[in-house]
Amino acid sequence: MKKILLSGIQPTGAPHIGNYFGMMKQVVAAQDEYEVYGMIVNYHALTTVQNKKELEENTRNVALDFLAIGVDPEKMVLFKQSDVPEHTELTWIFNCLVTMPWLSRAHAFKDKSENGIEASVGLFDYPVLMAADILLYDTQVVPVGEDQRQHVEMAREIARKFNTNYGETFVEPKEVIKEDVGTVPGTDGRKMSKSYKNTIPLFGTDEEITKAVMGIVTDSGSDVPMNVYAIHKLFKSEAELVPIYDEHKGKYKALKDALLADILAFVTPLRERRAYYESKPELVAEILTKGAAQAKGKAEAKMKVVRERVGL
Numbered sequence: 001m002k003k004i005l006l007s008g009i010q011p012t013g014a015p016h017i018g019n020y021f022g023m024m025k026q027v028v029a030a031q032d033e034y035e036v037y038g039m040i041v042n043y044h045a046l047t048t049v050q051n052k053k054e055l056e057e058n059t060r061n062v063a064l065d066f067l068a069i070g071v072d073p074e075k076m077v078l079f080k081q082s083d084v085p086e087h088t089e090l091t092w093i094f095n096c097l098v099t100m101p102w103l104s105r106a107h108a109f110k111d112k113s114e115n116g117i118e119a120s121v122g123l124f125d126y127p128v129l130m131a132a133d134i135l136l137y138d139t140q141v142v143p144v145g146e147d148q149r150q151h152v153e154m155a156r157e158i159a160r161k162f163n164t165n166y167g168e169t170f171v172e173p174k175e176v177i178k179e180d181v182g183t184v185p186g187t188d189g190r191k192m193s194k195s196y197k198n199t200i201p202l203f204g205t206d207e208e209i210t211k212a213v214m215g216i217v218t219d220s221g222s223d224v225p226m227n228v229y230a231i232h233k234l235f236k237s238e239a240e241l242v243p244i245y246d247e248h249k250g251k252y253k254a255l256k257d258a259l260l261a262d263i264l265a266f267v268t269p270l271r272e273r274r275a276y277y278e279s280k281p282e283l284v285a286e287i288l289t290k291g292a293a294q295a296k297g298k299a300e301a302k303m304k305v306v307r308e309r310v311g312l
């Protein structure tokens with residue numbers, strides 16, 4: 001029996017290289033060895049995107065990006081969260097088990113409220129929906145970036161709480177966070193994030209990628225521009241980088257050019273596959289429909305057990 005691996009990404013904008021190295025690459029790399037579920041979490045995205053066109057377009061783009069980086073629909077399940085409404089049903093059941101003070105500890109909500117921004121009920125409940133995503137599939141392994149560690153821990157706690165109250169039902173999942181890519185830095189040295197506008201988009205145009213790379217903040221005075229190097233390390237080994245950084249000591253423009261060339265060399269073959277899928281919208285729709293049916297089959301069976309255990 002294969003182990004079950006699941007992860008998700010919000011369709012809130014164009015995936016960036018932090019998403020790629022931190023999560024998407026791990027999901028695709030696991031498709032031979034694990035039973036893999038890759039989910040486009042559009043219910044979660046509603047906490048930030050409240051425009052139909054934008055949400056639909058982002059969703060389509062995330063699907064294309066996933067296919068471009070090597071998802072094989074014969075091997076893994078790629079699906080949209082909203083195609084499996086059981087996720088929201090299970091969220092409600094979990095909502096009634098967890099307390100408000102416990103949920104107030106979650107980062108996303110805490111950060112917003114500390115900055116004086118009013119959080120929606122959906123944002124407050126975000127970690128519970130994520131727990132439902134994970135637990136519905138008896139997921140054992142959840143590859144994510146460091147920022148999601150707490151959410152997977154919370155999913156584990158919810159599983160434990162349900163199991164204690166209603167009897168053994170859910171598997172306790174474990175996060176997998178790769179040390180070297182757990183927090184990919186952005187062009188300003190902070191964590192790369194759509195919300196910081198410091199990203200290098202994975203499938204940006206040449207111009208967009210060039211602009212992002214040339215905009216990397218450099219700290220004058222040192223021979224090695226650390227922010228450039230930290231991103232470069234994702235594309236070349238340190239052994240390969242040493243001679244380049246030796247040759248261009250202190251020449252930030254030349255080093256940025258070298259990084260840019262490596263990013264473009266990496267992304268060019270993937271763009272071809274992306275263009276292929278982009279030209280075949282029916283095929284993409286078919287892949288997502290098939291993924292939805294596979295995910296729904298599993299989720300429905302699990303919910304049958306859950307309803308019975310709960311007394312519904």
Ligand code: ADP
Pocket residue numbers: 008009010012018019020021022023024143144145146147148181182183184185186191192193194195
């Ligand atoms: P963002 O923070 O840009 O909005 P998401 O919340 O959609 O990105 O994240 C999707 C996945 O990518 C999550 O598993 C998250 O941990 C991972 N991820 C996001 N940013 C980074 C980063 N800078 N480094 C590593 N992983 C990241």
Ligand code: TRP
Pocket residue numbers: 006007008009010041044129130133134142144148151
């Ligand atoms: N919260 C995750 C993020 O912002 C996305 C997500 C939703 C997820 N459900 C999930 C990740 C289940 C892993 C497993 O990145």
